[in-house]
Amino acid sequence: MIIEPLDKTFGAKVYDLTIPLLNKEELQEIYDLWLKYSLLIFPDQNLTNDEQVNFAKSFGNLEFDLSPISNVRNDGSIRDANDDDIVKSLKGNMEWHHDSTYMPIQAKGAVFTAHLVPSNGGETGWVDMRAAYNELSPSMKEKLSGLSAYHSYEWSQKERFGHKDPKVSEFNSYGFDIDPKPLRPIVKIHSETGEKCLTIGRHINKIPGMTDLEAQTLARELEEFACSSEDRVFHHKWSVGDAVIWDNRCLMHQACMWDLNEGRIMYHSRIEGDPIEEAASNYI
Numbered sequence: 001m002i003i004e005p006l007d008k009t010f011g012a013k014v015y016d017l018t019i020p021l022l023n024k025e026e027l028q029e030i031y032d033l034w035l036k037y038s039l040l041i042f043p044d045q046n047l048t049n050d051e052q053v054n055f056a057k058s059f060g061n062l063e064f065d066l067s068p069i070s071n072v073r074n075d076g077s078i079r080d081a082n083d084d085d086i087v088k089s090l091k092g093n094m095e096w097h098h099d100s101t102y103m104p105i106q107a108k109g110a111v112f113t114a115h116l117v118p119s120n121g122g123e124t125g126w127v128d129m130r131a132a133y134n135e136l137s138p139s140m141k142e143k144l145s146g147l148s149a150y151h152s153y154e155w156s157q158k159e160r161f162g163h164k165d166p167k168v169s170e171f172n173s174y175g176f177d178i179d180p181k182p183l184r185p186i187v188k189i190h191s192e193t194g195e196k197c198l199t200i201g202r203h204i205n206k207i208p209g210m211t212d213l214e215a216q217t218l219a220r221e222l223e224e225f226a227c228s229s230e231d232r233v234f235h236h237k238w239s240v241g242d243a244v245i246w247d248n249r250c251l252m253h254q255a256c257m258w259d260l261n262e263g264r265i266m267y268h269s270r271i272e273g274d275p276i277e278e279a280a281s282n283y284i
Contacts, residue, residue, distance in 0.1 A: 001026075003033065009131040009232045010251065011039040019243065020051045027058045034059070034109075035192055038247040039126055039234070046241040047113050049267060056111040056269035059245065063100060063107055063270040069093070069255075072116065072263040081260035085171035088161040093255045095156075096127065096223055097201035099248045099270060102153035102175050104182055104283040106199075107248045108271040114238040116265035121258030124244075125235040126251045129197040132226035133187060141187075144198075148281060149215065150181040151203040181206075182280030186222075190249050191277035197250040198222060226252070238266075249278070 002015040012033065019042060022030065034040055047055065053065045071079045071087050079087050100107040112124065136144070153175035157163065166173045186207075188199045200222050207215035227233055235256065236244065246253065248271075258264060276284075 006234055008234050010037055010128040011234050012037040013041045019045050019055050034245060038251050040245050042243040044241045045243040047243055052111055052113050052267060052269055056271055059271050060108055061272040063272040065269060067268045069266040069268050071260055072265050078263055085163050085169040088163060089171055092157045092161055094257060095202040096252045096254045097203055098199060098252055101151040101184060102178060102203045104280055105273045105275055106278040108273045109246055109248045111245045111269040113267045114240055114242045116263050117238045117240055118258040118262040118264050121256055122264045123235040123237050123256040124253060126246060126253045127226050128232040129252055130195045130250050131232040133196050133198045144186050147186045148183050149186055149204040150183050150206040152181045152205050153203055155205040156203045180282055183282040184280050191274055201252050
């Protein structure tokens, strides 16, 4: 196994291994590397769907086994770029976010694989929310101490992107109907490393004690600050066969735009968060 750290505050590429052949001890080594680097990129793995799910399960129970993230229908045709609810969800994913902060239990991480990539664009980006927190001014750290925010996928996706009624939409509306909306500290402590990190992103719409405008302005300011330093942001240019795993507790991520007349097929396995450590404060 060859480890090549990225020139960032996080992340590494891992070469000279075959994921389905890893034994228990080697998988534990990968897990430890994941905690250290938060993002691991495995080029040229060409995992089958079953191999991806089995690999993801080595990091914990799964929130869901496998979901296509794609603008390509099962028959190979390309979805409408403007009025298709699946494509609307893809466009939503182009905004910075953590997975499942809008659910009672935030996701621990995710495994992602590339099966069809566009000729240009379509990268996935990540930003280190530990490094972002560490670089905040003392006054901003003090301001954020004790602040929590409500996260709503119904607001960030359904209302803002105009999804159709679930009865006629192909999008499964996963997470739309969660009530009450989960309330999460803006500064969280990583349950395994003990590091402080920001938990923000596009799903924040309300902060107790603030107007909606004030809450969304603060969330946007924190996001802009987090992404303002190149050393804590990385965008991966996909090749078919690549596999990645990231730590959703301390990294935000986004998809990048591509020509939506071209197909892009990715598969996502979401690792379930610890039911205590990753529970929203109003679900404990």
